[in-house]
Amino acid sequence: MRFRRTLTLLLLVVPVVGLVLLVLPSARDSGSGALADGTLNTSELVKRGEYLALAGNCASCHTTSDGQYMAGGLPFETPFGTIYSTNITPDVDTGIGNWSDWDFLNSMRHGIRANGEHLYPVFPYTAFTKVSNDDAAALYAYLQSIPAVDRTNTENDLSFPYNIRPLMAVWKQLFFSPGAFETSDDQSEAWNRGAYLVEALAHCSACHTPRNLLGAEKDNAHMAGGEYWDKVAPNVHKPWSAPNLTSSSRGLGAWSKGDLHAYLKTARNDFLESFGPMNEVILHSTRHLSDRDVESMAVYLKSLPAIESSPVTEPDSVVLGRGRTIYNLHCGTCHLPTGNGDPEMAPKLNRGSLVVQAENPASMINVILYGPEAPQANLPPRWREPMEEFQYILDDDEIAAVATFIRHSWENNSNTVSGDQVARQRWE
Structure with a gap:
């Protein structure tokens, strides 16, 4: 039965792959000239990029516990197989040393490598697409400034047909809408900054939103809680559940902005202390952000309308x-x-x-x-x-x-x- 479903999928999908590849946009279509606005010198651009890399928690995914900084190799267990993070140091042969700033933007905005291959959305370009051109330029400058590491990328171990990269073109047509973040005139400056951080750089929805059978986030349950695989012991991965971040009574409804701020800055508040995979998010990312940015994230998260969980049945x-x-x-x-x-x-x-x-x-x-x-x-x-x-x-x-x-x-x-x-x- 599984083979029959797979064959049906291929018969439906493969004929349209070529067409989709022809119409898929490129970052180069979005403008002309240099990425950055030219107001920052190189050192300022690198410093800004370092801060943005912290906001995006890049190191947690691209650095193994015993590996070199940003050299990749971290395994991600998915329902479709294992995907390994890549080397994003400026090594010419094994990293992104040969990438231009436009190549980097294309990966962030459209999920496409410098060689034209589609990236799997384990790299969360569905969120990073919202990163501005200027911030992408700063991130690129920072990554080009770190030490180059010669580490060949580990081959993914995906089951058929998910190991066929061109099929990602179809997935994108179904589930992906590229485009930079747009501010809302009806909201405050803090809300807009928080929305940009949460929805773009910090890519919170990657864990906190449930996914469909093809691994795409469910738009009608945005931030209502998701499931992902992470370690429970060395080299042992099991499911973890990311809680509901909407103002649901079983989500952030009971937390104040102060509770959120304390948790994201110190890993603690009056309710709990961080544990498990969230430790890396706080220790490698949010605690390094400015108080103003963390406050903005709290403002935005507390504004999310409640999505309530399913009705509760009485236990025996x-x-x-x-x-x-x-x-x-x-x-x-x-x-x-x-x-x-x-x-x-x-x-x-x-x-x-x-x-x-x-x-x-x-x-x-x-x-x-x-x-x-x-x-x-x-x-x-x-x-x-x-x-x-x-x-x-x-x-x-x-x-x-x-x-x-x-x-x-x-x-x-x-x-x-x-x-x-x-x-x-x-x-x-």
């Missing part, structure tokens, strides 16, 4: 009772019987914890199984004792029961967690 009373017993035995001492946490012992689990309330419980399950990975940023420890891992203490049904109890107790109101969902997150 037996499951809730079992979960309460496990909670009181293993969790209540630190998180308190009220779920409100303790400033010295543990974060609150009651209303305001986006991970607890998320429709997809993957991240919450990961924390219970493996313990939260605290941010390593030379910060004093937030909690007296780190949370232990329960993967060897509780079985799948027990973890499902306590997660269900937490998600449906006090002021929380989220769906039941099943043993199968827990089993999906285990790696041993």
Whole structure:
């Protein structure tokens, strides 16, 4: 059946690939002359580009834990196979040393390499397309200024037919609208700056928006929470859920702009401390941004209209009772019987914890199984004792029961967690 569907897809798609390639726009069609406006000298342009690279969190994706800066090689697990980040140092043979500024803009604006090949949207050009010409020029100048690294790019490991790059032309025609960010005259300067950072450079929707079967973001659920694969242990990747960032009651509705600002600058606020993949976003990106830019991001995020999650079904009373017993035995001492946490012992689990309330419980399950990975940023420890891992203490049904109890107790109101969902997150 899978072969039949694949064959049908190819029969429909391949005949139009050539036509799409002919009509696909190029960055060179968008204007003429130099990219930058010419008001900055080279050193200023490089400095600005370095800041923009921090805003885009480029290093987290293009630098492995044991590799050289921006030399690529980081694996991204997707439903279609594994894609590896590329070398974006100015090495002539293996990096982007032979790229012109127009080639770089073409990759950002249209998802096309210097050799004309289509890029896969794991490189988030669906967001980077909104980056201005001037900012693209600054990013290019910065990347051309860093040390060149001779590291041949790792070949992707994608299943058929997703390993056929020309098919991306069809995907783009269906799901991609290129174009630079346009400000809104009806909004404040802070809102427009925040929208530019969140939607373009920081590409938050890449993780926080659900995707369809072909990997495109769902426009009708923008920022309503998504799923992606990341590590839970060295060389082990499992699903993580990115929470709802709209003003939903199970999203950012309970957070103030001050809560958001504190979290993005310090990895902490009154609700929680960062953990897991979000650590890299904060430690490598948002904490380095100016207070004004972080405030603008908070302004924009708090303006997003609420997209509510699906209706909640009542958990089985037996499951809730079992979960309460496990909670009181293993969790209540630190998180308190009220779920409100303790400033010295543990974060609150009651209303305001986006991970607890998320429709997809993957991240919450990961924390219970493996313990939260605290941010390593030379910060004093937030909690007296780190949370232990329960993967060897509780079985799948027990973890499902306590997660269900937490998600449906006090002021929380989220769906039941099943043993199968827990089993999906285990790696041993």
